[in-house]
Amino acid sequence: MSTLLVVHHTPSPHCQAMFEAVLRGATDPEIEGVDVVRRAALSVSASDFLAADGYVLGSPANLGSISGALKHAFDGSYYQILDSTRGRPFGLYLHGNEGVEGAERAIDSITTGLGWTKAAEYVAISNKPTAQDLEACWELGATVAASLMG
Numbered sequence: 001m002s003t004l005l006v007v008h009h010t011p012s013p014h015c016q017a018m019f020e021a022v023l024r025g026a027t028d029p030e031i032e033g034v035d036v037v038r039r040a041a042l043s044v045s046a047s048d049f050l051a052a053d054g055y056v057l058g059s060p061a062n063l064g065s066i067s068g069a070l071k072h073a074f075d076g077s078y079y080q081i082l083d084s085t086r087g088r089p090f091g092l093y094l095h096g097n098e099g100v101e102g103a104e105r106a107i108d109s110i111t112t113g114l115g116w117t118k119a120a121e122y123v124a125i126s127n128k129p130t131a132q133d134l135e136a137c138w139e140l141g142a143t144v145a146a147s148l149m150g
């Protein structure tokens with residue numbers, strides 16, 4: 001059994017809708033042998049990262065970057081997981097308008113440092129997520145989870 005860890009900061013109903021769509025995709029019945037664990041970014045630990053085989057990260061764009069909560073998740077775990085999680089697949093979803101590029105750059109920088117592998121295109125959504133937006137979130141969760149199937 002593999003484990004997909006979803007690390008998310010979810011401060012609003014729009015972000016919640018995206019989070020739930022990612023989970024629906026990741027837990028699709030056609031994806032077998034993958035346990036999906038979710039952790040709020042403010043509560044995730046280095047042990048959670050180490051125990052997982054792949055990751056989906058979710059955040060709003062705040063002040064032109066990722067949320068402080070998601071940054072805190074890496075500030076607190078980076079060196080504990082460095083070299084032990086190298087090569088693992090990850091995906092990213094963002095909610096925001098201005099500053100999404102800065103958030104993507106922050107995640108590029110963190111995941112390049114960790115040596116993680118981008119398993120799907122980033123999903124960035126603004127305003128109220130449309131059905132198509134939520135489909136993209138579903139696809140993101142399903143793609144990263146499927147990459148962990150034995």
Ligand SMILES: Cc1cc2nc3c(=O)[nH]c(=O)nc-3n(C[C@H](O)[C@H](O)[C@H](O)COP(=O)(O)O)c2cc1C
Pocket residue numbers: 011012013014015060061062063064065095096097098099100127128
């Ligand atoms: C401190 C703070 C900073 C923010 N900075 C940005 C920003 O730089 N760009 C942006 O598009 N949205 C920004 N926002 C808005 C959040 O991205 C937004 O609340 C989040 O995506 C959820 O959207 P919703 O409230 O429409 O559901 C900020 C929100 C907060 C609380």
